[in-house]
Each structure stands twice: as structure tokens, then as C-alpha cells.
Amino acid sequence: MPLIATGLIAAILLVLVISLYNRLVRARNGVENAFASIDVQLKQRCDLIPKLVDSMRTYMTHERGTLDELTQLREKASAAGATPAERVALDTQMSGLMRGLMARAEAYPDLKASETVTLLQRSLNEVEAQIAAARRTYNAAVTSFNTAIEVFPANLLAGMFGFARRPLFEATADDRAVPGVR
Amino acid sequence: MATSxxxxxxxxxxxxxxxxxxxxxxxxxxxxxxxxxxxxxxPAAILFLSGLISLALPSSLDWLPTAVGFVGLFAGVGIAGVKYLIPGFAAFSNYRVRFKHEVAAEVFKIVCPTASYAPLDGIAESVFEEPGLFNTRGGFKSDDRVRGRIGQTPFEAADVSRSYTTGGKNSRTVVVFRGLFFHIDFNKTLRGVTLVDPVGAASTSIGDRSGLTRVTLENPAFDAKFAVYASDDVEARYILTPSMMERILALQSRTDKNIHLGFKGTRAYLGVNYGRALFEPGIKASTSVEAIHEMAAHFALAGGIVHELDLNTRIWTKGVDDSLLDAPDADDSTDALDTLAKQGNLTASTVWEAAVKATGSHDETADAGAMRPSDTSIAVDRSGAGVVINYGLGLGFFVALSVWAVSVALMLAAARALPEAMEMPDLAAAVAWIPEIPYAARVAATLPFAWLIVGAIVGFFSFLMWAVRVRKVEIAPDAVRIWRGLRPIPRTYARPLYGKIVRVDKAVYVGKSEGFAMINASASPMLSAAEAPWVASEMRRALRETAR
Known part of the structure; x- marks a missing residue:
């Protein structure tokens, strides 16, 4: 009799552990999936930048340095072997440069009038908006993952199987502001 | 936007x-x-309070309030329906249409000068249902449509109502949505669908959400007020940017109503659920200046929503799509009554004529060529000063008469047996005058009370069937005379006051020449499908021939 009871309890515990573990795996996959969707958008932006840089070069004679820097960063980011963390860092740098450029573009009326540039800027805005959405989705996934591994009793299991807290994307003030292109 | x-x-x-x-x-x-x-x-109040009123009456009369209430209620519903319903409907329809054209349209003009207002058109039901925001159950109505462009953004908005009746014993009307509904060209292109439901909305309002995932957003204030369902959670965040969430929250707190939003394809859909119809005239009291201000505020909301949701920011890849401005109207009916209603020219008689026409038998020309059916026993006699149509008495008359006789016999026999069966000897004197009726007495003795009631009801209807059955009609120059039942003297309908023949399906009636009446005098028994048009055309011909 006690043997059966022990067996039953062990079986219930095992089922609990399995379901907990599966939940953690699902949460982690959610995070990875969300990150992948950011990655897709980042790549799109990387493809857009050389086109934009080329069309802006004709007008923005005083910004050669910034434009060159952007091209270099872009090459680094799209090079094989860059880790996700590196790509995110490069992306942040590129975003900053792009914003600076856009702000200064106001001073070039010819550039503002160019249809190609306007179109490219619209595409860039589109990608920016998509990236912002993807980042927020990523953060939502990370938050639910972090919560899942920290609550009791999942935290015991998380330690055992090596689930570690993931960092959130820092929402900078820039993310809220979309460059004003009309 | 006009100032106050x-x-x-x-x-x-x-x-x-x-x-x-x-x-x-x-x-x-x-x-x-x-x-x-x-x-x-x-009468309804009398019926409701009958118990209370009875207390004040002597006990022998305590049935009186209930009886008066019942009879009064039946009569009241009947008279109200006949005398007030149709003219009331016509008057209200005209009042409403003129109010919208003469008052609401003026308010709209100064509030939204760039858009157009079609008070009697609405948003199409297919548009309302496109995002799947609301419960699909129930009838749909829409009017007061506003259409135009705010900045570069095309939009339309209308007063929309969807509600259904639950049916069954505790039937009640459930309002799914009643308020302003917007259909706007969105500034981003979408692959899936994203729906934003207010947390406080009734479950009967919200449509089916299966197949969509619940999306939790990082704005706790927004999450407390709205539940977001989307086919793609990244796209939901693409639409619901932090600033968009703030704008929706601001709109919600300003209107203080349930706000439903849907985003699908290239369009945004937005419903502000007021729970009542807007832009309608007052009936109890004249429309006040406050009501005009409120109306202006609703129009302003219609024009302002594009700004409030910042849909004029067109910095993304999607261009402006004007096609929604050419969307079909909710109601394209070209019915003559509809046209009159839209002009505000409805009269009780046009409503009535349309109702009769709807039965498909009022058209005089349809009967014009009807020939005499070969198997009819109806005789038309043109030998005298007028035309006489003799229907004869027919089998139906004798059957009704026999049924009536049997019913009366049973009823009387039952009444006679009642005091004994109910053990109320005091009543015996009241029924002593009834003679013993053979056969009926034996049947009635089994269940006297039930037979009394059955006999009374069947007797009443069979009496009506033979006593008012039309036997003969004479159309003379001075009057139309109609013989009914066994009475030797006809009822006279003087001409030219009466002088119109109305056929409703298989029966023919004599009506007043001018205007309309809810109830026309029957001028035939139930005829066959072939006889009715022929009789109607004969009577019309007779009226023409004998006209003075």
C-alpha cells in the first residue's frame, strides 16, 4: 500500500516537472521567435541604407563623412559571423546616424524635393515602425519568459536546466520619435 | 470646427x-x-391594479375591473392600431426627415465644411461586418452618413444600430451596437486583422474571437481598458504604437463610451457605442439648443477622429486609397414609398396603400380582363336600374348555420346542467327557463363547464360566419346595397361617398371613394381564385356604368 502511494506521488511529480519544463521551453522559443522577427526587419533596413545613402550623396555634399561611416557600419552588420548582440549594437549606432542625417536633411531643399529620396525615406520609416513593433514584441516575450523562470517552483527547474534571464531591448526616446518626413 | x-x-x-x-x-x-x-x-393599468380596485367594490362585482381591463385593452390596442399607428408613423417619418434636412444638415455644414452629409443614407452592412468587431446576430440599420476627406485621409462615418431580440418566454432586446461607426483609410498596409475590444463591453456585443491570439501590451493603462486580439502580434504592435495607445485612451476618456477598433487590410474601423441613436429630433419637447450643441459635438467627433488617431501622418509606404468614398449606400431601395419617405412627403394613405399593395392584389388593372369562370354559380343580373350580383347562400352558409345551431344547443344544455354539477342550487332558478334539449343534455352533462365554454366560442364564430356572409350585392346609381346572412333588408352604402372596389386576395370590399379606410365593407364571401378578379372587375364596370 505505501509503495503504491509513493509511486503515485512520484508519477504526479514527474508530470508536474514535465509540464513546467515544457512551459519554459515554449516561453524561450517565443523569445527566440520574436528575436528572429527583429532580425528580419534589421536586415531589411540594412538593405535599404546603401540605396538611401547613394541617393542622398548627390545632394548632401557636406555630409560625406557621415555617409561613409554609415556604409561601413552597414557592411559590418551584414558581414557573416556577426553575433546577434553585435548586430543589435551596430543597429543602434546606425539608427543614431540615420536620425542625425534625417534631421540635417531639412537643410537641403533639393533633397527634400527628390521623389526617390522621399520614397526611400518612406520605406525607411516603414521598416523603423516594423522594427519598433518587433522590439516591443520581443520585450513582451522576454518579460513573460523572465517571469516564467523566476516564479516558484519553476525557478528551481530553471536553475537546473540552465534557463537564464534575458535582457530587454532598451526603449530609447528615439524609438518613440519617428523622423518627420513628409 | 465651429466654436460654441x-x-x-x-x-x-x-x-x-x-x-x-x-x-x-x-x-x-x-x-x-x-x-x-x-x-x-x-385599461392596462386597470388590469394591473384590478386586485386593488376590487377591494373597493362589493364582492359580487369583484370580477368587474378585470373584465373591463381585458375588454378595454383589446379595444384599445385595436383602436390605437387602426387610428394612430399609421398616421403616427407617417407624421413621425416626415418630421424626422425634415429635421435632418433642415436642422441636422445645417449643423453639419458649419462643423465639417469639407465633408458631405447624407442624412438618410448609411454605411453598408458589409463594411460594418468586415473587421468582425461585433456580434453578427441581429438586424442592421444605418443612417446619417458623413463622408469626405480630413486632410488627405478619406473616411466615412454613420449612425449605426444593430440589435436582436432573444425570443422565448423572457424575450428582451439586446443592443449589440448603437452609435457612431467610422470607416477610415488607414495609413499603414496590414496583412492580418487586429481588433481592440473595450474591456467593459457586454459579451453579446463582441464578435467571434476564435483564431485570434490575445495580445498583451506594455501600456498597463491601455491593457486595463482594452483587450487586443490579433492574427499576428507583431502587426498588432505595428498598429498600436505607444503613441497610438495613448491617443485611443484619450479618445476613450473624452467620450466616456465603449470604443471598439478594428484594423484590417488598408482600413481602420472604429465604433463609439452610445447605446442610442444620434441626430434624431425630440418628440417630447422641441429640440433644444443643448441638443444642437451635442449634435455638433458628435459631428465634430466624426470629423476629428482622423486627427485624434493621427491618421494624416502618411510617412509610411502606403498611399491614400480613395475607394471607400465610392462605397455603395446601405440602402439602395428605389421603392416608391421609400422615395416619398426620403422626401418627407408621407401621408397615412400612401402608407396604407403601400401596405395593401404589399399583399399584391390592389392593382385595378390586373383584374381588368378577368373572365367569368365556367364553374361559378354567381349570377350577374343587369336587367334592373343597377347591377345585381347574386352569390347565393352556398354550402359554407349552411354548414356554419348547422354548426351554430349545434353549439347553441350544447351551450344551453350545459348551462342547464351547470348548477347541479357545480353544487350551486341558488343558480338553478336562473337556468330554469331552458327547456330540456334531447341528445345535447346527455352530452353536456358529462362536463358542463367545458361544454359551456366550447359551445360559446364555436357558436360565436359560426354565428359570424353565417350572419355576415354576403348573399347579394346591388350596385345602383344612388348606392351600393349589400345583403348579408338571412336578413331581408340590405345595408346601404350611399354613393358617391362609397364607390371604390378593393380586392384583397380572394375577397372583394367596398370602400370610400376618397382617401382610405382601415376597414372596408365586405362585398363578397370568400371566393375562388378565379372568381375574385372577375367579381371585382364586374363591380368596377357596374360602378362606371351606373355612375351619375
């Missing part, structure tokens, strides 16, 4: 005189409503 002072000025200069000229119509509508309510409400 401008609206006041408009009210004083233009709207006030127009509203005053509509007062006559409003009083007419109010009169019909008041009379109908009194007519139905008084």
Missing part, C-alpha cells in the same frame, strides 16, 4: 425658426403617441 458661439449664432438665426416651423409636425406626432399610450395604458 458660432453654433449659438446658427441656432438663433437659422435653426430656431426652422424648428418652430416643425413644431406643428412634432405636436401631431406627440398627439398620436399620447393618445395611443392613453388608450392602451389606461
Amino acid at each position: 458661439a458660432e453654433i449659438d449664432a446658427l441656432y438663433e438665426s437659422t435653426l430656431k425658426p426652422r424648428l418652430e416651423s416643425l413644431e406643428g409636425l412634432r405636436h401631431e406626432v406627440k398627439g398620436y403617441v399620447t393618445k395611443a399610450v392613453l388608450l392602451v395604458g389606461t
Whole structure:
């Protein structure tokens, strides 16, 4: 009799552990999936930048340095072997440069009038908006993952199987502001 | 957007005189409503309070309030329906249409000068249902449509109502949505669908959410007020940017109503659920300056929503799509009554004629060529001064007469047996005059009370069937005379007051020449499908031939 009871309890515990573990795996996959969707958008932006840089070069004679820097960063980011963390860092740098450029573009009326540039800027805005959405989705996934591994009793299991807290994307003030292109 | 002072000025200069000229119509509508309510409400109240009233009466009369209430209620509903329903409907329809054209349209013009207002058109039901925001159950109505462009963004908005009746014993009306519904060209292109439901909305309002995932957003204030469902959670965040969430929250707190949003394809859909119809005239009292201000605020919301949601920011890849401005109207009916209603020219008789026409038999020309059926026993005699149509008595008459005789016999026998069966000997004197009826007495003795009731009901209807059955009609130059039942003297309908033949399906009636009446005098028994048009055309011919 006690043997059966022990067996039953062990079986219930095992089922609990399995379901907990599966939940953690699902949460982690959610995070990875969300990150992948950011990655897709980042790549799109990387493809857009050389086109934009080329069309802006004709007008923005005083910004050669910034434009060159952007091209270099872009090459680094799209090079094989860059880790996700590196790509995110490069992306942040590129975003900053792009914003600076856009702000200064106001001073070039010819550039503002160019249809190609306007179109490219619209595409860039589109990608920016998509990236912002993807980042927020990523953060939502990370938050639910972090919560899942920290609550009791999942935290015991998380330690055992090596689930570690993931960092959130820092929402900078820039993310809220979309460059004003009309 | 017009200022409050401008609206006041408009009210004083233009709207006030127009509203005053509509007062006559409003009083007419109010009169019909008041009379109908009194007519139905008084007996209903008597019935409701019958127990209380009985206490004040001697016990032998305690059945009186209930009886008076019942009879009064039936009569009240009947009279109200006949005398007030149709003219009341016509008057209200005209009042409403004139109010919208003469008052609401003026308010709209100064609030949204760049858009157009079609008071009697609405948003198409297919548009309302496109995002799947609301419960699909129930009827759909839409009017007061506003259409145009705010900045570069095309939009349309309308007063929309969807509600259904639950049916069954505790039937009640459930309002799915009643308020302003917007259909706007969105500034981003979408692959899936994203729906934003207010947390406080009734479950009967919200449509099916299966197949969509619940999306939790990082704005706790927003999450507390709205539940977001989307086919793709990244896209939901693409639409619901942090600033968009703030704007939706601001809109919600400003209107203080449930706000539903849907995003699908290239369009945004937004419903502000007021729970009542907007832009409607007052009936109890004249439309006040406050109501005009409220109306202006609703129009302003219609025009302002594009700004509030910042949909004029067109910095993304999607261009402006004008196609929604050419969307079909909700109601494209070209019915003659509809046209009159839209012009505000409805009269009780046009409504009535349309109702009769709907039965498909009022058309005089349809009967014109009808020939005499070969198997009919109806005789038409043109030898005298007038034309006589003799229907004869027919089998139906004798059957009704026999049924009536049997019913009366049973009823009387049952009444005679009643005091004994119910053990109320005091009543025996009251039924002593009834002779013993053979056969019936034996049947009635089994269940006297039940036979009394059955006999009374069947007797009443069979009496009606033979006593008012039309036997003969004479169409003379001075009058139409109709013989009914066994009575030797006809009822006379003087011409030219009466002089119109109306056929409703298989029966023919004599009506007043001018205007309309709810109830026309029957001028035939139930005829066959072949006989009815022929009799109607014969009578019309006779009327023409004998006309003076």
C-alpha cells in the first residue's frame, strides 16, 4: 500500500516537472521567435541604407563623412559571423546616424524635393515602425519568459536546466520619435 | 470646427425658426403617441391594479375591473392600431426627415465644411461586418452618413444600430451596437486583422474571437481598458504604437463610451457605442439648443477622429486609397414609398396603400380582363336600374348555420346542467327557463363547464360566419346595397361617398371613394381564385356604368 502511494506521488511529480519544463521551453522559443522577427526587419533596413545613402550623396555634399561611416557600419552588420548582440549594437549606432542625417536633411531643399529620396525615406520609416513593433514584441516575450523562470517552483527547474534571464531591448526616446518626413 | 458661439449664432438665426416651423409636425406626432399610450395604458393599468380596485367594490362585482381591463385593452390596442399607428408613423417619418434636412444638415455644414452629409443614407452592412468587431446576430440599420476627406485621409462615418431580440418566454432586446461607426483609410498596409475590444463591453456585443491570439501590451493603462486580439502580434504592435495607445485612451476618456477598433487590410474601423441613436429630433419637447450643441459635438467627433488617431501622418509606404468614398449606400431601395419617405412627403394613405399593395392584389388593372369562370354559380343580373350580383347562400352558409345551431344547443344544455354539477342550487332558478334539449343534455352533462365554454366560442364564430356572409350585392346609381346572412333588408352604402372596389386576395370590399379606410365593407364571401378578379372587375364596370 505505501509503495503504491509513493509511486503515485512520484508519477504526479514527474508530470508536474514535465509540464513546467515544457512551459519554459515554449516561453524561450517565443523569445527566440520574436528575436528572429527583429532580425528580419534589421536586415531589411540594412538593405535599404546603401540605396538611401547613394541617393542622398548627390545632394548632401557636406555630409560625406557621415555617409561613409554609415556604409561601413552597414557592411559590418551584414558581414557573416556577426553575433546577434553585435548586430543589435551596430543597429543602434546606425539608427543614431540615420536620425542625425534625417534631421540635417531639412537643410537641403533639393533633397527634400527628390521623389526617390522621399520614397526611400518612406520605406525607411516603414521598416523603423516594423522594427519598433518587433522590439516591443520581443520585450513582451522576454518579460513573460523572465517571469516564467523566476516564479516558484519553476525557478528551481530553471536553475537546473540552465534557463537564464534575458535582457530587454532598451526603449530609447528615439524609438518613440519617428523622423518627420513628409 | 465651429466654436460654441458660432453654433449659438446658427441656432438663433437659422435653426430656431426652422424648428418652430416643425413644431406643428412634432405636436401631431406627440398627439398620436399620447393618445395611443392613453388608450392602451389606461385599461392596462386597470388590469394591473384590478386586485386593488376590487377591494373597493362589493364582492359580487369583484370580477368587474378585470373584465373591463381585458375588454378595454383589446379595444384599445385595436383602436390605437387602426387610428394612430399609421398616421403616427407617417407624421413621425416626415418630421424626422425634415429635421435632418433642415436642422441636422445645417449643423453639419458649419462643423465639417469639407465633408458631405447624407442624412438618410448609411454605411453598408458589409463594411460594418468586415473587421468582425461585433456580434453578427441581429438586424442592421444605418443612417446619417458623413463622408469626405480630413486632410488627405478619406473616411466615412454613420449612425449605426444593430440589435436582436432573444425570443422565448423572457424575450428582451439586446443592443449589440448603437452609435457612431467610422470607416477610415488607414495609413499603414496590414496583412492580418487586429481588433481592440473595450474591456467593459457586454459579451453579446463582441464578435467571434476564435483564431485570434490575445495580445498583451506594455501600456498597463491601455491593457486595463482594452483587450487586443490579433492574427499576428507583431502587426498588432505595428498598429498600436505607444503613441497610438495613448491617443485611443484619450479618445476613450473624452467620450466616456465603449470604443471598439478594428484594423484590417488598408482600413481602420472604429465604433463609439452610445447605446442610442444620434441626430434624431425630440418628440417630447422641441429640440433644444443643448441638443444642437451635442449634435455638433458628435459631428465634430466624426470629423476629428482622423486627427485624434493621427491618421494624416502618411510617412509610411502606403498611399491614400480613395475607394471607400465610392462605397455603395446601405440602402439602395428605389421603392416608391421609400422615395416619398426620403422626401418627407408621407401621408397615412400612401402608407396604407403601400401596405395593401404589399399583399399584391390592389392593382385595378390586373383584374381588368378577368373572365367569368365556367364553374361559378354567381349570377350577374343587369336587367334592373343597377347591377345585381347574386352569390347565393352556398354550402359554407349552411354548414356554419348547422354548426351554430349545434353549439347553441350544447351551450344551453350545459348551462342547464351547470348548477347541479357545480353544487350551486341558488343558480338553478336562473337556468330554469331552458327547456330540456334531447341528445345535447346527455352530452353536456358529462362536463358542463367545458361544454359551456366550447359551445360559446364555436357558436360565436359560426354565428359570424353565417350572419355576415354576403348573399347579394346591388350596385345602383344612388348606392351600393349589400345583403348579408338571412336578413331581408340590405345595408346601404350611399354613393358617391362609397364607390371604390378593393380586392384583397380572394375577397372583394367596398370602400370610400376618397382617401382610405382601415376597414372596408365586405362585398363578397370568400371566393375562388378565379372568381375574385372577375367579381371585382364586374363591380368596377357596374360602378362606371351606373355612375351619375
